[in-house]
Amino acid sequence: MSKILHIDLSKKTFEAYEDHKLYDEYIGGTGVATKLLYDMHIENIHPYDENSPIIFSIGPFNGIYPMATKTIAMFKSPLTGNLGESHAGGRLFMSMYDAGLSAIVITGKLSEPSYIAIEDENVHFVRATSIWGQSAPATERILRGQEAGVGKRSIIRIGPAGEHLSPMAAVTVDTARHFGRLGLGGVMGSKNLKAIVISGSKRRKMNNFPAFNKIYTEIYSKAVHSSAMKKYHNLGTPQNVLPLNKINGLPTRNFSQGFFEGAKFLSGENMAHNYLAQQIACANCPVGCIHLAVLRKPFQDDIHYKTFKVSYDYEPIYALGTNLSINDPEELLDILNIVEKAGWDAMETGVTLSWATEAFEKGLISTKETKGLILNFGNAEVYKKVLLKMLENKDEFFKDLNRGSAYCANKYGGKSFAINFGGLGSPGYITGRDAFLGFLMGVRHSHLDSAGYSLDEQIVNGTLTPDEKKEVDLLIKEEEWRFILNSLAVCLFARKIYSEELVIRGLKALGITKTSDDLLKISKKIHRLKYKIKISNGFDMNKLSFPEKLYTVQTSRGKMDKETIKRMIKDYRSRIENLLYAI
Amino acid sequence: MTRKVMRVINREQCIGCYSCMYACSRTYFHIATTKLSAMRIKNYPGVEGAFSIRICAGCPDPDCAKACPTEALTVRKGGGVDFHEEKCIHCHKCVDACLLDALQWDPVLKEPLVCSQCGVCAAFCPNNVIALVEVDDE
Structure with a gap:
């Protein structure tokens, strides 16, 4: 499959074309999307410009x-100004496959609020004021x-956050899956x-x-009958809460410490047993692995009840729970529900609120900005009021909060404790330098780029020896292998099952011959193009650093030494530069 | 007489992965899709996580066969129906007659997708939602 559908929203036209060569060279998924974005030369256009593209891309798996469930979205990020890339599950990949489309490229702007319906290669434009x-x-x-529609469909959409052009707006996919990070919701808006x-x-x-x-059955059996997927099948990602807390790796009160005294209430175990x-x-x-919690709330004389379902995962628990010092699962679910309805990225929202709370504590903002609200860690009632004010998008301060932590710190101060990397709010790990190095240098500043927290954990439990050079090696190696998995595009939770050997066999069964060496070359090519996009769109290799506050906290591996980190960043940077100038 | 037919045994355990539908389409059509499956997992608009499983009940006296004007569907020994493609006039009456909405339709060939009660869907259910069950018609 190598069909690309280009939709021009301004002209309300569309055209499908085949590009076998592109798919042969870049496999699909993130590889193909990267090449498409690179060739569109987005350097001099604003993320919200009419010509700013949105690309959805799937791969040969x-x-x-089974478990090849991801669709890759690529765009110019309104949050960082450079490479925007976000992955989501749900049914979107299936609908694109059923439509015979490997990629959908959307450019232009609709003259009035609308939605589009894609059926195979046809597109309907529908007014939706x-x-x-x-x-x-x-x-x-x-x-x-x-x-x-025809049979099973996928519906992706924005909430009010995207309509308000919030650069931290998500795109929600089917039930409780999201293109969460880097602001695709704002671009759609x-x-x-x-x-x-x-x-x-x-x-x-x-x-x-x-x-x-044969391969389908092998993968299915491993997924269901081996222990490879047990964690995700059982407690899901929130299984991480207690183990991370135990090693001081769970961000608490805006990354002040890695231990949250209320962790047991927000643990995967407690959430599963009670909600x-x-x-x-x-x-x-x-x-x-999608965990839906149920929350029952009284209204009207406390004797009528309303019940809603909301999904929870580790990252939202960290961002809107531990990092805001909220230990009541019901309050957390209530907040998650507001965020889900508004259509914000839960992680960026949490990081922005935790910055705001510390900025309030330190006197950088006052009740004048917050319209009388007193921000305190742990006060869920106030956080809910803040979110509703953000949803109104009227008062200046709340409009600013809609623009994320980096923007706010730039305007009000507190950059040292605005915990973001390259402009994107941090994922939920204080495990040590490898996690942070991965967030800083990873192409999308995500914990899923290179999973540095996993290296930190291995070092903590003694299965890996600390070694500056080797740690950087391992981060890059992991990230580059993930470019292949994301080109196929399989769920990274299944990475233990999708070994290189299985990937090569799986491709062969589909008539695609790739050797281990071919895959390595392709992954390097993808890495290079992504960094070229980043740098040509303003990602500054001379300004690579961690937020200062992180040097003061105890990570799972102890306090970080600034000089060591500088050396490691320099090393990482020089390897990226070698990659950029290699032929 | 005892016979084995498909039954929904734990509806509430369905996670909506469609592995069953993929298995059916894959086995009988060699196509990776949910759409050529002789059964259906239905979602409800806006009701998160609620699935309804529509699977051929293997009726001893099936409505679909009764509704067929050309005897393209005939009662199979052990329950359910056999499909005789050459007799099918593509009228859709069989599908309309299936109260369970279990009998599916191939929109390209304009023919019913008949369940053969083989159990491959159940073999690929990760959560024990459906099974081939022995029933006694006494």
Whole structure:
């Protein structure tokens, strides 16, 4: 499959074309999306400019093998100004596969609020002023009833946050999956694009059915019957809460410490036993790691009840729970529900609120800015009021909060404790230098780029010996291998199952021959292009540093030494530069 | 007489992964899709996590066969129906007659997708939602 559908929202035109060479060279998923974005030369355009593109891209394993459930979104990030890349599960990959589309490239701007419906290679443009302002979940309910489509569909949409052009707005995919990070929601909002409904009716017989069937069954069996996916199948990502807390790796009160005294209340165990309604899955994934909690709340004389379901994961628990010192699971779920409806990135929202709380404590902002609200760690009631003010998007300070922690620290001060890397709010780990180095140098500043926390953990438990050079080596090696997994595009939770050997075999069964060496070369090429995009769009290699506050906290590996970190950043940087200038 | 037919045994345990539908389409059509499956996992608009499993009940006296004007569907020994493609006039009456909404339709060939009660869908269910179950018609 190598079909790309280009949609021009300004002209309301669309055109599909094949590009076999591109897919041969870059596999699919993140590889192809990177090359497409690179060739579009986004250097001199604002992320919200009419010409700013949105790319959705899947790879050769999507729709074919179990747990290959990701769709890669690529765009110019309104938060960092450079490479915007976010991955989401759900059913989107399946709908694109059913439509026979490997990539969808959207440019232009709609003249009025609208949504688009993609059916195979056809696109309908539908005026949608009546649903502008609807929450992200409500938009799905409405469109699912409205759009008949063919069979299973995927619906992706923005909430009010995206409409307000918040650079920390997410795009919600089907049930409780998100293109969360780096502001795709704002880009969609800037195009007046409320939602995209995708369905397809294509069918392709497998050329080598026995080979495909054998590998499918092998992967399925490993997913269901081995221990590889147990963590995700059982407690899900919140299983990390207690182990991280035990090693002082759980960010608490804006990264002041790695131990949260209320961790047991927000642990995967407590959430599962007391709030979990059920697990659900992305299409074609037997693991089912999506955890939906149920929250029952009284209203009207405390004798009427309303019940809602909201998904929870480790990162939102850190960002809106431990890092804000909220230990009541019900308050946390209530906050998550507000964030889900508004359509913000839960992580950026949490990091921004934790910066604001510390800025308030330190007197950089006062009740004058907050309109009388007193920000205190642990005060869920006030945080909810702040979020609702942010949703109104009227008062200056709350409008500013909508623009994320880096913007706020720039305007009000407190850069040293605005815990972001390259402009993106930090993921939830204080495990040590490898986690932070990965956030700083990773192409999308995500914990999923190179999983440095895992190296920190190995060093803490003694299975890896600390070594500056080797740690940088391992981070780069991991990130580059993940470019291949993200080109296929499999869920990274399944990375233990998708070994290089299996990937090569899986490709071969589909008639794609790649050697280990080919994959390495492709991953380097992808890395190079991504960094070229970053640098040409303003990512400054001369300004690489951690937020100062991090040097004062005890990580799982103790306090970080500034000189060592400087050396490691320099080393990392020189390796990226070698990559950039290599032929 | 005892016979084995598909049954939903734990509806509430469904996680909506569609592995069953993928298994059915894969086995009978060699195509990686949910769409050629002789069963369906239904979602409800806006109800998160609620799935309804529509699977051929293997009726001893099936409505779909009764509704077929050309005897393209005939009662199978042990329950359910056999499909005789050459007799099918693509009228869709069989699908309309299935109260369970279990009998699916192939929109390209314009034919019913008939369940053969083989249990491959159950073999690929990770959560024990569906199973081939022995029933006694006494």
